[in-house]
Amino acid sequence: MTVKEPEYVYYHAGGQRGSRPVLRGAAAKDTFSSIPVVDVSGMFSKHIEDRKKVAAEVGKACREVGFFYAKNHNVPDEVIANTFEAVKNFFAMPNMKEAFSFGDDPHEPEQNAPCKPGPDAPKRANAWPSAYPEFRPAMYDYFTRVKAFSQALMRIFALALDLPEDFFDAAISFPMVGIRALHYPPQEKPNANDIGLGAHTDYDFFTLVQQENVAALQVLNANGIWIDAPPQPRTYVVNVGDFLSRITNNKFKSTVHRVLNKSGEERYSMPFFFSPNREAMLSVVPNCREKGQVYEDINAGDYFMERLKAARWQHPSNNGKPAPVVQDMPTAQAIIA
Ligand SMILES: O=C(O)CCC(=O)C(=O)O
Numbered sequence: 641m642t643v644k645e646p647e648y649v650y651y652h653a654g655g656q657r658g659s660r661p662v663l664r665g666a667a668a669k670d671t672f673s674s675i676p677v678v679d680v681s682g683m684f685s686k687h688i689e690d691r692k693k694v695a696a697e698v699g700k701a702c703r704e705v706g707f708f709y710a711k712n713h714n715v716p717d718e719v720i721a722n723t724f725e726a727v728k729n730f731f732a733m734p735n736m737k738e739a740f741s742f743g744d745d746p747h748e749p750e751q752n753a754p755c756k757p758g759p760d761a762p763k764r765a766n767a768w769p770s771a772y773p774e775f776r777p778a779m780y781d782y783f784t785r786v787k788a789f790s791q792a793l794m795r796i797f798a799l800a801l802d803l804p805e806d807f808f809d810a811a812i813s814f815p816m817v818g819i820r821a822l823h824y825p826p827q828e829k830p831n832a833n834d835i836g837l838g839a840h841t842d843y844d845f846f847t848l849v850q851q852e853n854v855a856a857l858q859v860l861n862a863n864g865i866w867i868d869a870p871p872q873p874r875t876y877v878v879n880v881g882d883f884l885s886r887i888t889n890n891k892f893k894s895t896v897h898r899v900l901n902k903s904g905e906e907r908y909s910m911p912f913f914f915s916p917n918r919e920a921m922l923s924v925v926p927n928c929r930e931k932g933q934v935y936e937d938i939n940a941g942d943y944f945m946e947r948l949k950a951a952r953w954q955h956p957s958n959n960g961k962p963a964p965v966v967q968d969m970p971t972a973q974a975i976i977a
Pocket residue numbers: 820822837842849851857897898899909910911974976
């Protein structure tokens with residue numbers, strides 16, 4: 641009799657390598673096989689019942705999947721379209737890069753920081769292309785709106801956790817945020833090992849992904865099966881990140897995902913990473929505390945740096961050298977191992 645070796649899926653999650661057996665047939669667990677769609681329009685209603693209804697759906701999606709599509713958000717279509725156009729122009733420049741990141745930086749007037757950076761403040765965070773001056777205002781137009789939408793969404797997460805709606809408000813007044821504009825060129829003959837972005841979880845509170853009309857994002861379920869998250873018109877893909885998972889004692893799932901562009905076409909996407917203020921404390925929220933709880937309180941900025949270092953350390957380009965010092969790395973741009 642031959643015993644079949646189980647097949648495994650490998651990923652990086654919570655700053656560490658992980659693996660999961662692929663379970664089929666009788667061994668399969670009860671898990672998701674599609675990404676739920678939540679109509680979030682009720683979050684802008686003046687009636688608390690409408691907001692609570694959205695929160696209930698968001699909470700269910702966060703507990704069961706860790707991902708959902710947010711339909712009827714309030715970021716205008718034309719702002720998103722203009723931003724993608726600017727991103728394509730940027731990638732078409734001769735000094736082509738495959739990713740452009742920028743994030744919170746109190747030096748930049750567009751961000752209306754609550755106070756001016758002092759003499760000890762971190763250095764400027766963002767590098768803007770001088771050869772394309774229209775890029776910065778286009779990105780900021782998008783940044784301002786997606787950040788406001790995220791701050792509003794945070795109130796829905798509070799309700800979803802049975803907390804007062806304003807529970808997180810003070811902790812997200814000048815949040816750590818980052819936009820990553822990504823370009824995935826067509827892959828010749830892609831196979832499962834030939835991925836655009838390796839399997840990972842995000843180290844933020846949550847992420848809002850805009851993807852243009854090319855499907856490539858995939859989400860890992862509990863059975864080790866990759867579930868497609870193709871673009872759905874006029875939606876955001878929202879996913880729980882490690883910070884939110886941590887403060888809910890993992891009741892909200894920070895789910896592993898990857899990008900595999902099998903389409904034969906160019907793919908552009910724009911994740912927006914949202915985390916609390918650098919000084920905020922990440923404490924497990926009251927309703928999720930349990931005896932024998934694993935997570936201690938930690939400063940959000942410190943946790944971010946810890947995760948950034950872990951990602952750098954494991955990055956293949958690091959060649960096993962000691963982790964670089966990253967204290968001058970002031971923005972919340974997620975660097976993926
Ligand atoms: O390109 C995408 O659709 C997702 C990107 C992503 O998961 C990330 O940058 O963390």
